[in-house]
Amino acid sequence: MAPSPVNILLVGVAALLGIGIYGLMVSHNLIKLVIALQILVKSALLGVISAGFVRDEIQLAQSLALTVIVADTIVAVIGIALAVQVRRRIGTLDVRDLSKLKG
Amino acid sequence: MERTTAYVVLILAALPCALQTIRTKRLLVSALWLAGLSALLSILIYDLGAKHVAVIELSVGAGLVTVLFVFAINVAGDQELKVRDIVPIPIAAGFVLIGALLLIRFIVPMEPPLRTSHPESFVETLWQQRGLDMLVQIVLVFSGVLGLLGILAEAKAPLEGAATEEVAAERDRDLEALAQQTTAATERHSKQKIETF
Numbered sequence: 216m217a218p219s220p221v222n223i224l225l226v227g228v229a230a231l232l233g234i235g236i237y238g239l240m241v242s243h244n245l246i247k248l249v250i251a252l253q254i255l256v257k258s259a260l261l262g263v264i265s266a267g268f269v270r271d272e273i274q275l276a277q278s279l280a281l282t283v284i285v286a287d288t289i290v291a292v293i294g295i296a297l298a299v300q301v302r303r304r305i306g307t308l309d310v311r312d313l314s315k316l317k318g
Numbered sequence: 319m320e321r322t323t324a325y326v327v328l329i330l331a332a333l334p335c336a337l338q339t340i341r342t343k344r345l346l347v348s349a350l351w352l353a354g355l356s357a358l359l360s361i362l363i364y365d366l367g368a369k370h371v372a373v374i375e376l377s378v379g380a381g382l383v384t385v386l387f388v389f390a391i392n393v394a395g396d397q398e399l400k401v402r403d404i405v406p407i408p409i410a411a412g413f414v415l416i417g418a419l420l421l422i423r424f425i426v427p428m429e430p431p432l433r434t435s436h437p438e439s440f441v442e443t444l445w446q447q448r449g450l451d452m453l454v455q456i457v458l459v460f461s462g463v464l465g466l467l468g469i470l471a472e473a474k475a476p477l478e479g480a481a482t483e484e485v486a487a488e489r490d491r492d493l494e495a496l497a498q499q500t501t502a503a504t505e506r507h508s509k510q511k512i513e514t515f
Contacts, residue, residue, distance in 0.1 A: 220325050222426045224362075227329035229425070231336055233418035238340040240410040246345055246390055250352055253383065254336050257359055260375070264368050269428060273367045274443040278451060280363075280371045281444070284378055285455045289462035291383050295390040296469040302394040 224265040231258030245298035245308045249291055256287040324365065332358040345396050349387035356380040370440050 235258055238251030260283050267276020302308055335355040342348045356379035364372035444452065 218322065219427070220322050221428050223322060223325045223329060224366075225425050225428060226422055227325075227332065229418045229421040230329075230333055232421070233414040234333070234336040234340060236417070237410055237414040240405045240414070241407055242340070244345065246387065246394065247340075247348065250339060250345075250348055250387070253352055253379075254339060254355065257355065257379070260371075261359060261362065264363050264366050264371065267368065268366045274438050274440050275447070277368045277371045277440055278444045278448040280368065281374065282448075282451045282455055284371070284374055285458055288378055288383060289458050292386060292462055293465050293469070295386055296466050299390055299394050300469055308394060 221265060221269050224261065224268075228258050228262040228265060231255075231261065243310045245301060245310060246295065248310070249294040249298065252294070253287065253291060256283065256290075259283060260287075321365070325362065328358055328362045328365075332362070345391045346388065349384055349391065352387070353380045353384040356383075 231254060235251055235255030238254060239248060242248050242251055260280055263280050263283060264273075264276050267273045267279075270276075298308060301313065305312065332355055335351050335358060339348050339351040339355060342351060357376060360372045360376040360380065363375060
């Protein structure tokens with residue numbers, strides 16, 4: 216039996232989620248961490264749209280996905296701005312150097 | 319069947335993009351792979367029927383966010399870090415693989431599509447049913463912009479004394495500089511006069 220389109224999408228969502236979490240675990244560059252977070256959110260977005268497709272409520276899924284996109288973009292913007300400031304003030308983008316700060 | 323093949327192809331193209339985004343050493347290349355992933359996902363989303371979101375995802379995810387990343391990498395520098403990983407890669411990969419397989423085990427196979435509702439228009443759903451979401455989004459955008467301005471603002475040098483003293487001292491310095499300039503100009507002027515005479 217051939218797998219249904221929904222199941223293929225769900226496998227894709229799970230795989231993207233895994234790659235995003237893997238990126239968060241192994242990256243130590245601040246900008247790379249924001250990029251990994253973006254992959255994670257994209258998998259969530261695909262999950263929301265797939266759920267809407269299954270339930271035949273694609274319009275509701277679209278409005279929720281729009282909120283996800285807006286929140287995701289704001290998170291990316293703030294994350295990038297923080298990374299730029301950290302680079303300016305401390306001179307590195309390595310997350311482990313940040314943990315050595317004392318104050 | 320055709321649709322299934324299209325989804326398989328798109329997912330199979332998106333996964334290497336995501337993997338390369340994480341694995342590439344250079345940040346700029348990583349941002350470009352992310353844009354590719356975003357474009358492929360927007361095709362997928364468009365085919366699922368969410369046309370508005372697909373267009374927004376393409377313009378925001380593949381356009382705006384990529385431009386932001388390129389700007390940030392340009393400012394912060396493409397710094398390569400050659401040090402030991404926080405979590406050893408095999409452990410991280412194994413952990414994530416087990417997690418993803420468990421997730422797939424629990425959610426697949428899903429029931430065939432349940433046709434439960436009558437189709438409504440996107441605008442109707444967005445503004446009438448999810449009006450609060452729109453309000454939250456507007457607040458989010460404003461707070462995001464304010465936060466960005468606050469973070470990116472150049473820090474001023476800290477004041478040495480009390481604020482009023484600082485202001486008074488600065489005014490005195492300005493007056494002194496002005497007086498010096500005036501004296502110098504007068505001297506120059508009188509010198510010129512004498513020379514002409």
